[in-house]
Every structure is written in C-alpha cells, then in structure tokens.
Amino acid sequence: MSRSLLLKALGLVVIAALIFVPLTLNRYGIYIMSLWAIMTIAAMGLNLTLGYAGQVSLAQGAFVGLGAYTVAIMMTAGFGFWLPLVLAIIITFAVGWLLGYPALRVQHHYLAFVTLAFSTLVFLVFRNEEWLTKGIYGIMGFKRPSAFGVSFQKPIEFYYFTLGALALASAFMAWLVRSPWGRAFVALRENPIRALSLGVDTRRYTLMAFAIGSAMGGFAGALYAPLVEFIDPTPFTLALSLNLLMMVIVGGSGFFFGPFLGAAIGVLLPEWLRFAHGWYLIIYALFVMLLLIKTPTGILGIVENMIAARKTRAASAARAAASAGLDKA
Amino acid sequence: MTRTLLEVQGIRKTFGGITAVDGVSFEVREGEILGIIGPNGCGKSTLFNCILGQLPPTEGKVLLDGDDVTGLRPSEMNRRGVSRTFQLLQVFPQLSVRENLILAGQEHKGTMVTRLFGPRDAGLTPDANQIIEFFRLGHLADEKAGGLSYGQQKLLDAAMAFMAGPRMVLLDEPAGGVNLTMLGHLEERLRAMNTERGATFVVIEHNMDFVMRLCTRVVVLAEGKKIAEGTPAEVRANQAVIDAYLGH
Numbered sequence: 001m002s003r004s005l006l007l008k009a010l011g012l013v014v015i016a017a018l019i020f021v022p023l024t025l026n027r028y029g030i031y032i033m034s035l036w037a038i039m040t041i042a043a044m045g046l047n048l049t050l051g052y053a054g055q056v057s058l059a060q061g062a063f064v065g066l067g068a069y070t071v072a073i074m075m076t077a078g079f080g081f082w083l084p085l086v087l088a089i090i091i092t093f094a095v096g097w098l099l100g101y102p103a104l105r106v107q108h109h110y111l112a113f114v115t116l117a118f119s120t121l122v123f124l125v126f127r128n129e130e131w132l133t134k135g136i137y138g139i140m141g142f143k144r145p146s147a148f149g150v151s152f153q154k155p156i157e158f159y160y161f162t163l164g165a166l167a168l169a170s171a172f173m174a175w176l177v178r179s180p181w182g183r184a185f186v187a188l189r190e191n192p193i194r195a196l197s198l199g200v201d202t203r204r205y206t207l208m209a210f211a212i213g214s215a216m217g218g219f220a221g222a223l224y225a226p227l228v229e230f231i232d233p234t235p236f237t238l239a240l241s242l243n244l245l246m247m248v249i250v251g252g253s254g255f256f257f258g259p260f261l262g263a264a265i266g267v268l269l270p271e272w273l274r275f276a277h278g279w280y281l282i283i284y285a286l287f288v289m290l291l292l293i294k295t296p297t298g299i300l301g302i303v304e305n306m307i308a309a310r311k312t313r314a315a316s317a318a319r320a321a322a323s324a325g326l327d328k329a
Numbered sequence: 330m331t332r333t334l335l336e337v338q339g340i341r342k343t344f345g346g347i348t349a350v351d352g353v354s355f356e357v358r359e360g361e362i363l364g365i366i367g368p369n370g371c372g373k374s375t376l377f378n379c380i381l382g383q384l385p386p387t388e389g390k391v392l393l394d395g396d397d398v399t400g401l402r403p404s405e406m407n408r409r410g411v412s413r414t415f416q417l418l419q420v421f422p423q424l425s426v427r428e429n430l431i432l433a434g435q436e437h438k439g440t441m442v443t444r445l446f447g448p449r450d451a452g453l454t455p456d457a458n459q460i461i462e463f464f465r466l467g468h469l470a471d472e473k474a475g476g477l478s479y480g481q482q483k484l485l486d487a488a489m490a491f492m493a494g495p496r497m498v499l500l501d502e503p504a505g506g507v508n509l510t511m512l513g514h515l516e517e518r519l520r521a522m523n524t525e526r527g528a529t530f531v532v533i534e535h536n537m538d539f540v541m542r543l544c545t546r547v548v549v550l551a552e553g554k555k556i557a558e559g560t561p562a563e564v565r566a567n568q569a570v571i572d573a574y575l576g577h
Binding site: 176178179180181183184186187190191193194195196197198199200201202204208 | 381383402403404407408412413415419420421422423424428431432433435436437441444445447449450451489492493
C-alpha cells in the first residue's frame with residue numbers, strides 16, 4: 001500500500017473515531033473531547049504565530065480569554081451567539097495586530113517577555129474590571145447556541161458543534177499555510193533579513209501572523225464560553241498560555257498536525273493518568289520532559305526524521321547499487 | 330554611452346566614532362558588471378547595506394534611474410528591481426529549491442490580498458523552472474535547500490536574486506567558499522545572465538582572478554574611501570591600489 005493511501009486510511013479512521021467514539025462516552029468524557037477540539041483551535045493559532053512565522057508568544061491564553069469574555073458579556077446582554085462570535089474574532093484579530101508591533105522591534109525571549117506582560121495585563125483586566133467582567137464572581141446565564149433550528153444544548157450536540165468548528169478552522173489553516181502567505185511566514189521564521197531583501201514585507205507579515213493566530217485564539221475562546229457556561233478569570237492565567245505553548249512544541253512546532261497531537265497530550269493525557277491519583281501530575285510532567293529531551297522538534301519531528309532517514313537509506317542503497325554496476329562494467 | 334542606472338553620491342556611514350564608509354561616490358551603467366574590491370573591513374558590505382536600505386546612510390544619496398531612493402526599505406528596493414545576495418549564505422533551508430525561487434518572485438506579483446486568494450505558486454512555477462534550468466539545478470528542484478552542498482546553495486542563492494527579473498543585482502562575495510569547478514560554473518552563468526539577458530551587476534569579491542575576468546569596471550575602496558576606479562587593467566596598475574590591497 002502506498003504511503004499516501006495509508007495516510008488517507010489513517011485520516012478516515014481518526015475522523016470516524018472522532019465522530020463515533022464520543023457516543024460511547026459519559027458527560028465528562030464528551031466535555032474533555034470538546035475541550036480538546038477547542039484547545040486544538042487555539043494551539044493551531046499559536047502554531048501559525050510561533051511554528052510557521054517564528055514569533056514567540058506567551059499570550060495565546062489571553063486571546064482565548066478575550067474571546068470567551070466577549071461572547072459571555074454579549075450573550076448575557078442578549079445578543080445571541082453568532083454576532084458575539086464574529087465580534088470575538090474581530091476584536092482578537094485587532095488586539096493581536098497591535099501586539100505584533102513590539103515583535104517588529106524585539107525578538108525571541110525578549111518578545112516572550114513582552115507578550116507575557118500583555119498576558120498578565122489582560123488577566124488583571126478580567127479580574128479587576130468588575131463593571132465589565134464581574135471580576136472573580138464570573139459571568140453565567142448564557143446558553144449554548146443553535147443554528148437553523150438545530151440546537152447544540154446537549155453535551156454531545158455541542159461536541160459535534162466544536163468538531164465542526166475544528167474542521168472549519170483546520171480547512172482555513174491548511175489553505176493559509178499552503179498559500180504564498182504560508183511560504184512568506186516560513187521565510188519570516190527562517191531568515192527575515194533575506195526575506196526582506198526578496199521583497200517580502202516582513203513588517204506586514206509579522207503583524208498578520210500575530211493577528212490571525214490571535215483571532216484563532218479568540219475563536220477558540222468564543223467556543224469555550226458556551227462549553228463551560230460560566231466564565232471567570234481563573235482559566236485564563238499565564239498557565240493557559242504556557243500550556244498552549246507546550247501543546248505546540250510537544251506536537252511539533254511548524255507542523256500542520258502538531259496542535260492536534262499536542263492538544264491531545266495537553267488535554268487528554270492528564271485525564272487518562274487520573275488513575276494514578278496524586279501522582280498523575282508528576283507522571284505527566286516526567287513524560288513531557290522525557291519526550292522533549294528525546295525529540296526537541298516534537299512528536300511530528302520524530303516522524304519527519306524517520307521519513308528522512310528512510311529516504312537517505314534508500315538513496316544510499318541506490319548509489320551503492322549504481323557503483324556496483326559501474327564496477328562490473 | 331549607456332545610461333546610468335544607479336548613482337551613489339557621497340555615501341557616508343558612521344557607527345559611533347567609527348566611519349565605515351567615508352563619502353563614496355560612483356555610478357553603475359546599464360548592462361555593465363562593476364566590481365568593488367578592497368581589503369577586509371574597508372566598508373564594502375556596509376556600502377551595499379546603505380545602498381539597499383538595510384542601513385540608513387549618515388550622509389549621501391542613492392539615485393535609481395534619477396529617483397532618490399535613499400533609505401527606502403530593502404523590500405521596496407527589491408520591488409523596484411534591485412536585488413542582492415549576502416556575504417554569508419542565505420537560502421531558506423526548510424523550503425525546496427523550487428519553493429525558494431517561488432518565494433523570491435511571489436512578492437512581485439499582485440498585492441497581499443491577491444496573493445492570498447491566488448494560486449499556491451503565485452503562477453511562478455514556469456518562471457522558477459526556467460531559472461532552475463538556467464542555473465542547472467534541475468535535478469535538485471524538489472530537494473530541500475538545506476540538504477544541498479555549499480556550492481549548490483551558493484548557486485541557488487544567486488539564482489534567487491534573478492527570480493523577479495531584476496534590473497540590477499548586487500552580489501556580495503559570490504565566489505566565497507566555492508570550489509573551482511563550481512566557481513567556473515557560477516562565473517559562466519553570471520556572464521550569460523549579463524550577455525543574454527542584459528542584467529547589470531555590482532560584485533564585491535576578494536577573488537581577484539574572478540573579478541578581473543568578469544568585471545568591466547572596478548571601484549577600489551580602502552578605509553571607507555574610494556581610492557581608484559577604472560578598467561581591471563587600470564586598477565591593477567594603480568600604485569595606490571597595489572599599496573593598499575593587491576600588494577607587490
């Protein structure tokens with residue numbers, strides 16, 4: 001069987017599992033699967049900013065929070081779901097664009113600190129601006145959406161809703177990274193000075209990488225609010241940003257499917273390890289550390305290395321065969 | 330006499346108390362291959378960076394076709410038809426040879442919006458293939474640039490500078506670290522670019538044989554100043570150049 005056929009078959013199996021397995025799960029299991037879909041979208045956004053365009057950000061969690069609060073605040077004000085969703089994407093796009101400006105001047109860990117400060121600032125706004133966010137009391141009293149007469153109230157219904165959103169986000173991302181923009185983002189990551197000398201407007205692409213990545217975070221947040229049906233500042237601390245960063249790196253930064261795997265490890269693995277009770281966080285931390293020591297390029301990095309090694313072996317074998325042929329002649 | 334394409338007027342660049350380039354003026358005529366030579370640290374690369382907007386000059390002007398282009402961003406200079414290579418190798422290792430070339434051309438087509446919604450290769454695959462064939466990199470077109478040998482990457486680096494059909498190319502030490510066979514190949518391809526396509530070049534180089542064979546005119550810098558200008562033969566016979574750079 002050829003490799004592409006094998007990959008297609010694997011893809012179909014995974015999609016079928018995503019559709020049918022949750023039917024067998026309890027309420028909590030379905031919640032975790034929905035959370036995985038949402039975190040995958042947020043990690044996908046960070047993967048664009050960090051993995052493709054090479055701009056370090058410790059603020060993706062803040063954008064998830066901005067999206068969630070936009071939806072929660074507007075839904076409790078009676079705006080339904082769809083308008084707040086669109087607005088959440090627009091707001092996070094605009095704020096992400098603005099956060100991109102420091103990236104035009106500072107890079108790497110300096111940029112990480114700038115985005116970390118932004119993340120803290122956003123958290124403080126969520127916690128302290130009670131007139132808007134209800135502070136630590138949080139916002140409740142908003143419902144899950146419905147569309148074209150189909151309700152997404154029940155956990156399984158809402159899971160399929162998030163799965164649809166994930167499919168949409170994936171299609172968008174696949175299209176974006178395969179477009180000339182995707183190539184320009186990679187150029188920005190690999191060598192911004194050379195990119196600039198080839199006519200790539202690195203300034204605009206940097207801002208775009210931040211804006212689009214952040215808007216994906218906002219989109220994820222807009223789905224997170226109706227999933228949990230209660231929004232307070234606690235989930236949007238720096239820990240969420242760090243967790244999303246870990247998902248991107250563990251899955252394979254700059255690989256399209258990296259965030260899917262990374263989010264699976266970040267969301268599902270701690271749940272599977274619950275049997276270990278108090279030890280589960282320690283096991284989880286050790287697993288992540290070992291994984292990163294073994295494969296600094298993430299899980300998909302190993303797969304790529306294996307494919308490259310196989311290609312090299314095949315090429316060496318072909319060369320050896322060719323030289324053996326020459327000897328005979 | 331052919332038209333002047335680029336005019337550099339009294340470029341000066343200081344870094345704190347150090348003057349890297351000190352009032353250098355010269356012009357580049359359409360269709361010529363101009364060499365810039367001089368000892369290490371004489372300001373050749375800084376001069377390139379000032380011309381191309383990588384660094385703002387402290388004083389002086391750069392005119393392209395008579396238009397003042399001093400201090401324009403490198404991307405804007407590139408879109409106006411001036412492209413370059415760098416002293417150190419600069420290709421995109423994770424992209425294939427063809428993707429490197431498409432990248433080098435895509436920003437010259439349409440706007441950001443049309444590029445986003447247009448074809449994946451920005452319609453540049455035929456152009457890229459042509460350049461690949463011209464530089465005889467056909468067998469490597471789908472290889473990742475990072476997997477190529479140093480000489481092959483150097484060739485790709487030069488090829489990228491030609492992708493957008495530039496009016497002028499500034500090459501910073503194209504022969505550096507390239508073996509003799511590859512160097513002959515590079516020289517032959519650059520000459521072909523010049524004669525067949527009328528490309529104009531400015532070449533910084535330490536390999537004197539390469540410069541003397543390839544260039545029609547040579548500018549010599551020493552300690553940030555221009556000390557001589559003329560045909561390769563004139564420059565080689567110039568006492569100031571012999572003292573400062575060539576030696577006896």
